[in-house]
Amino acid sequence: xxxxxxxxxxxxxxxxxxxxxxxxxxxxxxxxxxxxxxxxxxxxxxxxxxxxxxxxxxxxxxxxxxxxxxxxxxxxxxxxxxxxxxxxxxxxxxxxxxxxxxxxxxxxxxxxxxxxxxxxxxxxxxxxxxxxxxxxxxxxxxxxxxxxxxxxxxxxxxxxxxxxxxxxxxxxxxxxxxxxxxxxxxxxxxxxxxxxxxxxxxxxxxxxxxxxxxxxxxxxxxxxxxxxxxxxxxxxxxxxxxxxxxxxxxxxxxxxxxxxxxxxxxxxxxxxxxxxxxxxxxxxxxxxxxxxxxxxxxxxxxxxxxxxxxxxxxxxxxxxxxxxxxxxxxxxxxxxxxxxxxxxxxxxxxxxxxxxxxxxxxxxxxxxxxxxxxxxxxxxxxxxxxxxxxxxxxxxxxxx
Amino acid sequence: xxxxxxxxxxxxxxxxxxxxxxxxxxxxxxxxxxxxxxxxxxxxxxxxxxxxxxxxxxxxxxxx
Ligand code: HEM
Ligand code: SF4
Numbered sequence: 001x002x003x004x005x006x007x008x009x010x011x012x013x014x015x016x017x018x019x020x021x022x023x024x025x026x027x028x029x030x031x032x033x034x035x036x037x038x039x040x041x042x043x044x045x046x047x048x049x050x051x052x053x054x055x056x057x058x059x060x061x062x063x064x065x066x067x068x069x070x071x072x073x074x075x076x077x078x079x080x081x082x083x084x085x086x087x088x089x090x091x092x093x094x095x096x097x098x099x100x101x102x103x104x105x106x107x108x109x110x111x112x113x114x115x116x117x118x119x120x121x122x123x124x125x126x127x128x129x130x131x132x133x134x135x136x137x138x139x140x141x142x143x144x145x146x147x148x149x150x151x152x153x154x155x156x157x158x159x160x161x162x163x164x165x166x167x168x169x170x171x172x173x174x175x176x177x178x179x180x181x182x183x184x185x186x187x188x189x190x191x192x193x194x195x196x197x198x199x200x201x202x203x204x205x206x207x208x209x210x211x212x213x214x215x216x217x218x219x220x221x222x223x224x225x226x227x228x229x230x231x232x233x234x235x236x237x238x239x240x241x242x243x244x245x246x247x248x249x250x251x252x253x254x255x256x257x258x259x260x261x262x263x264x265x266x267x268x269x270x271x272x273x274x275x276x277x278x279x280x281x282x283x284x285x286x287x288x289x290x291x292x293x294x295x296x297x298x299x300x301x302x303x304x305x306x307x308x309x310x311x312x313x314x315x316x317x318x319x320x321x322x323x324x325x326x327x328x329x330x331x332x333x334x335x336x337x338x339x340x341x342x343x344x345x346x347x348x349x350x351x352x353x354x355x356x357x358x359x360x361x362x363x364x365x366x367x368x369x370x371x372x373x374x375x376x377x378x379x380x381x382x383x384x385x386x387x388x389x390x391x392x393x394x395x396x397x398x399x400x
Numbered sequence: 401x402x403x404x405x406x407x408x409x410x411x412x413x414x415x416x417x418x419x420x421x422x423x424x425x426x427x428x429x430x431x432x433x434x435x436x437x438x439x440x441x442x443x444x445x446x447x448x449x450x451x452x453x454x455x456x457x458x459x460x461x462x463x464x
């Protein structure tokens with residue numbers, strides 16, 4: 001199914017903030033169904049073409065894990081954790097769980113959330129300006145904003161935002177923290193959430209968590225406390241680090257060639273399509289998404305037998321010339337732009353409307369407040385994070 | 401113009417509502433797409449085609 005018996009080590013190391021690994025194009029052309037070795041030592045199959053990635057991600061028969069699926073690493077990672085074990089992962093029960101949350105992410109609700117998120121971004125930019133130029137955009141804005149937004153969603157008070165940020169960082173950073181720290185952060189988070197859920201049950205607020213506690217799903221079922229904790233944790237780990245990193249990467253891409261920034265200053269109406277284009281163009285998207293194939297499936301690159309663990313590289317798919325004209329160009333007005341950065345199909349990102357909103361607001365606020373913004377280091381010197389789950393840049397130093 | 405939406409495929413991304421607010425809405429209970437008008441006036445054709453093109457779930461079909 002591939003040329004020869006070559007086995008590629010995966011993940012493929014990132015190059016820099018802008019340049020994708022050369023391996024992506026080579027694999028799309030020559031080896032679209034590639035054998036890879038994961039950090040655990042287990043083998044899997046890597047898909048790099050747009051059509052193949054989309055087809056496999058969107059196939060409702062396939063799930064993220066199974067008992068005999070290849071493991072990413074010894075410890076497993078977020079999707080193998082508590083969150084995965086107590087929430088329905090497929091079929092009708094998964095859809096009922098999802099749809100109780102998507103209720104909170106409609107286009108209308110995003111319009112209502114916008115002023116609040118804009119006020120948060122303004123407050124963080126005020127603080128960044130007060131500290132003075134240069135600054136690390138990721139630490140001052142990218143990291144706190146999404147955690148503030150999720151705390152609001154869960155009805156968590158402002159005074160607990162810092163603890164949430166710490167828990168989230170610890171739960172996801174498989175490389176930076178010791179196992180003991182990760183375990184104790186998880187235990188603290190679960191204990192906090194249990195108390196918070198009990199308090200909300202007594203006195204429900206106007207937040208998603210209160211609604212999940214008091215309401216029922218389409219089958220009339222209530223969520224158990226364990227599912228509520230897992231849902232809270234799921235939203236935090238799925239929505240914090242991803243968005244935080246994307247804020248940093250987006251600004252790095254737009255400032256790396258200042259022509260992009262100036263085009264946005266001249267025409268802020270480009271913000272919406274510019275955000276989509278940076279999501280597509282992302283050269284540091286992280287690991288990709290796993291699907292365990294319970295049945296044989298045929299993709300353009302070949303036949304994948306039942307039992308395959310497929311790693312879907314959305315980053316490579318997003319640079320596929322067969323799907324995007326001039327895929328190597330960052331085009332701020334590209335439309336339509338059906339990139340796969342939020343996945344596709346029944347497991348695709350629930351938080352995508354919120355992530356889009358946070359990215360759009362961040363960009364608008366920075367264009368308005370700091371039009372002279374520029375990178376404080378050469379774009380090629382921005383260092384990608386090394387980690388297993390979410391891709392990003394370690395810091396994004398800027399001046400103004 | 402005739403529009404068909406597939407509520408089973410819809411992932412509630414809200415992209416269609418942003419593209420063509422007079423034609424698409426989302427259900428209050430779960431954010432799934434609802435069609436407000438399956439045969440909208442010609443001057444909305446561009447917005448409707450845009451909505452179908454940006455739908456991440458390919459849940460919208462437009463027949464001219
Ligand atoms: C730029 C930021 C984000 C990116 C790139 C991103 C990406 C993704 C991707 C690729 C998936 C699909 C997983 C799969 O197919 O197996 C996913 C799922 C998910 N995302 Fe996001 N996400 C982002 C932000 C958010 C936010 C802000 C939230 C919520 C607060 C969120 C909540 C979720 C949830 C709950 C799932 C699981 C969906 C399911 O299993 O049905 N994400 N995300
Ligand atoms: S764009 Fe597609 S997936 Fe999103 S709400 Fe509309 S129909 Fe559903």
